Amino acid sequence: MKKKKLVLEKPLTRSRLHEEIVSIIQKQIMSGAIVPGGKLPTEREMAETFDVNRATVREALRKLENLDLIEIRHGDGLYVKNYLESGNFDLIKAALHNNGSGEILINILDARRYIVPQIAYIAAEQRMPEDIDELKTVVFDTDLDMLEKDIRVHQLIARSTHNLLCTIGLNFFNQIFRDYGHLYFDDRRNAERSNIFHHDIYEAIKNQKPDDARRIMREVLIYAEEAVKRELPNATKG
Amino acid sequence: MKKKKLVLEKPLTRSRLHEEIVSIIQKQIMSGAIVPGGKLPTEREMAETFDVNRATVREALRKLENLDLIEIRHGDGLYVKNYLESGNFDLIKAALHNNGSGEILINILDARRYIVPQIAYIAAEQRMPEDIDELKTVVFDTDLDMLEKDIRVHQLIARSTHNLLCTIGLNFFNQIFRDYGHLYFDDRRNAERSNIFHHDIYEAIKNQKPDDARRIMREVLIYAEEAVKRELPNATKG
DNA sequence: TTGGATGGGTGGTTCAACCAATAATAGATT
DNA sequence: AATCTATTATTGGTTGAACCACCCATCCAA
Structure with missing residues (x-):
């Protein structure tokens, strides 16, 4: 019989900064605090708000884009989408935990x-x-x-x-x-x-x-x- | 009657560099060229291979991570997952197009x-x-x-x-x-x-x-x- | 009125560092 | 010899500043 290892689910993946940012913005969107069609602050503004580098914000935005929560328009800005119309399944996992x-x-x-x-x-x-x-x-x-x-x-x-x-x-x-x-x-x-x-x-x-x-x-x-x-x-x- | 606009599907979203990189790596993984459990080159190596900046590579990796195609371990490296066990629905869209x-x-x-x-x-x-x-x-x-x-x-x-x-x-x-x-x-x-x-x-x-x-x-x-x-x-x- | 140039703001990318976690190594301890 | 521990090299995570590419509102000239 194998020795049973103590397996810690959630392998202590210390939240990376960009993940925390994803979580914050995601909650704001899914709670309705930001209305679909509305614009998010610019990357530079967010970087200042969260006191992180712009590259970190961008990694967070990449994930929000993959979740179909936002649409990114080059030269224009960041737009909030209606997740009831465009959201994908990963949203459900997130919603489950929140x-x-x-x-x-x-x-x-x-x-x-x-x-x-x-x-x-x-x-x-x-x-x-x-x-x-x-x-x-x-x-x-x-x-x-x-x-x-x-x-x-x-x-x-x-x-x-x-x-x-x-x-x-x-x-x-x-x-x-x-x-x-x-x-x-x-x-x-x-x-x-x-x-x-x-x-x-x-x-x-x-x-x-x-x-x-x-x-x-x-x-x-x-x-x-x-x-x-x-x-x-x-x-x-x- | 509303005037019918000519709507171009695929709104000419010029491929961003990191998206092209996603596409390349994704195809390699899903075609089996890289075996599940195997390691990808380091971020720095990839940056050199694709002749782009490391930040760009990282944005691509973020997406591959969201697709559940790879697992990123801080201080260790990039591991290819078995998408048949972990993949998500966005993979199907990609697979459909390929x-x-x-x-x-x-x-x-x-x-x-x-x-x-x-x-x-x-x-x-x-x-x-x-x-x-x-x-x-x-x-x-x-x-x-x-x-x-x-x-x-x-x-x-x-x-x-x-x-x-x-x-x-x-x-x-x-x-x-x-x-x-x-x-x-x-x-x-x-x-x-x-x-x-x-x-x-x-x-x-x-x-x-x-x-x-x-x-x-x-x-x-x-x-x-x-x-x-x-x-x-x-x-x-x- | 129309068309094109212009400038400001936004996302996209680059560069060069440094921080933080991990694994491998060498060394000390038993 | 085996095991623990400190060290070091490697790798992902983050930073700051700068520049490029794109969109748009504005203004000026035809």
């Missing part, structure tokens, strides 16, 4: 319940023999940490769809789940539940039973969802 | 067919009176450019779900579709088909008929999908 009420988490769980079972369905349809082999080695590996194993099972299911969008879409959910996963698998019953799930869905996909795969995935997600919601005092709303 | 065969586009259309009808379903369930008002003004606006109108209808449907993930998820599809939309709506039959769709789904959502909304959405997507596939000579594979 949003204490758990409303966003509920949104994510809802969406996951609709999407991920469908991915399992497609996987059972499209899987190749190699996919089954890979899945098998993970499912029957008893040495793996349960969280790591669960994530890899999901990854392999997604990859079995042979659809890049499904693969990356499932990554999205995994990345979010990873932060909360340890809490979940600390409960022995949950870990056992997942173990059963891994074997069941492996069989369904191997035997090309899309409906079974979808049902099995849906059931485990609902189970996990309820466990998560029990931990959320604010998640009273249906 | 992928001539249309395989990725098929992937996207497939996924859209599964996901977007479900969004319509949720919208019909969750919509508030204000959502209907907004949707109405757009659906019955005869001045709007058809592409713009269609995008806004989809946006408002997504927003009616009151689920941030759905809203942003639909943005993703819209952003991709926008580039191809003009071709589609140039065909008068397609435009008329969409007009009917707008009115039908408006009624379904207004009257809170989730099943109808889902079916209507699904039908129009399949219609559009077939039109797109007819234009794709390479999309022979089912």
Whole structure:
């Protein structure tokens, strides 16, 4: 048995200055403090405001641009976009962390319940023999940490769809789940539940039973969802 | 009637240097020329290789980091990640443009067919009176450019779900579709088909008929999908 | 009225340093 | 010999000042 290392999630990536700036501006935009279409201060002004170098501001702006939160016009200025129309998925991760009420988490769980079972369905349809082999080695590996194993099972299911969008879409959910996963698998019953799930869905996909795969995935997600919601005092709303 | 402006998509955004660098490195990573886990040259080396300043390289690296293509470790170096495990949705847009065969586009259309009808379903369930008002003004606006109108209808449907993930998820599809939309709506039959769709789904959502909304959405997507596939000579594979 | 030159402000890039974290090395300790 | 520790080289992070490229408002001349 491997010795279990104490793994610190969030590997102490000391916030870089430009990241702090991103965070500040992002909050201002998403809170509505700056209206879409409005202009941000110039790079030089921001550099002075935050008391950093302009190059640091620019690195922050690069990220805000990638998040589709702002539009940068050479020779003109920095414009705030409407993130409800242009925002991308990384925004959701950010929103999740800035949003204490758990409303966003509920949104994510809802969406996951609709999407991920469908991915399992497609996987059972499209899987190749190699996919089954890979899945098998993970499912029957008893040495793996349960969280790591669960994530890899999901990854392999997604990859079995042979659809890049499904693969990356499932990554999205995994990345979010990873932060909360340890809490979940600390409960022995949950870990056992997942173990059963891994074997069941492996069989369904191997035997090309899309409906079974979808049902099995849906059931485990609902189970996990309820466990998560029990931990959320604010998640009273249906 | 408004005068129709000639709108140039791709507003001639002259490639900025750091964007070209992003493009080069991104292709190298996604083509497998650099193996996941491998190291990239140092910032200083790259600056020399590309004959640009280090600050410019760093802006490019910022974007690659946001794409989850690389991991930057202070004092250590730049590591290539496995984008199949960590990649985000912006990668798909990039892949779509670099992928001539249309395989990725098929992937996207497939996924859209599964996901977007479900969004319509949720919208019909969750919509508030204000959502209907907004949707109405757009659906019955005869001045709007058809592409713009269609995008806004989809946006408002997504927003009616009151689920941030759905809203942003639909943005993703819209952003991709926008580039191809003009071709589609140039065909008068397609435009008329969409007009009917707008009115039908408006009624379904207004009257809170989730099943109808889902079916209507699904039908129009399949219609559009077939039109797109007819234009794709390479999309022979089912 | 129109068209083109001009100047000020903005983002884009460069240069040359220095700061801060990491990993590899050499040396001291056990 | 193995292990710990201080040192050093390397690498990313930040800085300051300067200049280039672009947009726009203004003004002047045709």
